[in-house]
Amino acid sequence: xxxxxxxxxxxxxxxxxxxxxxxxxxILKQLSFEDFTMLKMMSAAIVTSFAILFxxxxxxxxxTLVKPFDLFPNIFGGIFMGIGIILTGxxxxxxxxxxxxxxxxxxxxILGGLLSATFYGMFLPEVEALFISNPQEKISLVF
Numbered sequence: 001x002x003x004x005x006x007x008x009x010x011x012x013x014x015x016x017x018x019x020x021x022x023x024x025x026x027i028l029k030q031l032s033f034e035d036f037t038m039l040k041m042m043s044a045a046i047v048t049s050f051a052i053l054f055x056x057x058x059x060x061x062x063x064t065l066v067k068p069f070d071l072f073p074n075i076f077g078g079i080f081m082g083i084g085i086i087l088t089g090x091x092x093x094x095x096x097x098x099x100x101x102x103x104x105x106x107x108x109x110i111l112g113g114l115l116s117a118t119f120y121g122m123f124l125p126e127v128e129a130l131f132i133s134n135p136q137e138k139i140s141l142v143f
Contacts, residue, residue: 088109
């Protein structure tokens with residue numbers, strides 16, 4: 001499975017490079033509604049993922065777990081992620097492709113993401129107390 005993931009990552013990185021969505025200008029133009037290349041790519045990825053899950057469910061009895069929607073953490077996270085994308089010209093997926101393509105700032109973007117994830121893990125109880133509307137629900141990154 002890890003080998004397949006590696007090759008799928010290389011494939012997506014190549015697609016990012018070919019379509020140009022890893023360029024910071026393309027990402028910023030998407031946010032200002034000037035260039036919809038990134039939206040088209042994400043739409044294609046969503047449809048492909050849906051088809052794979054549908055076929056997996058139909059032929060291999062694959063089941064997915066849908067997590068309950070919690071409004072405040074999604075709004076808060078979306079705002080901070082949007083600010084980060086605007087400041088860096090990269091989103092989490094494209095940062096790795098930018099690193100592979102030789103963009104020098106990509107290493108700082110990835111380092112910032114890893115540090116943020118580390119701090120999130122270190123302060124998880126405090127974060128849970130701030131963002132959970134339902135105190136009985138636990139934060140989980142596992143679907």
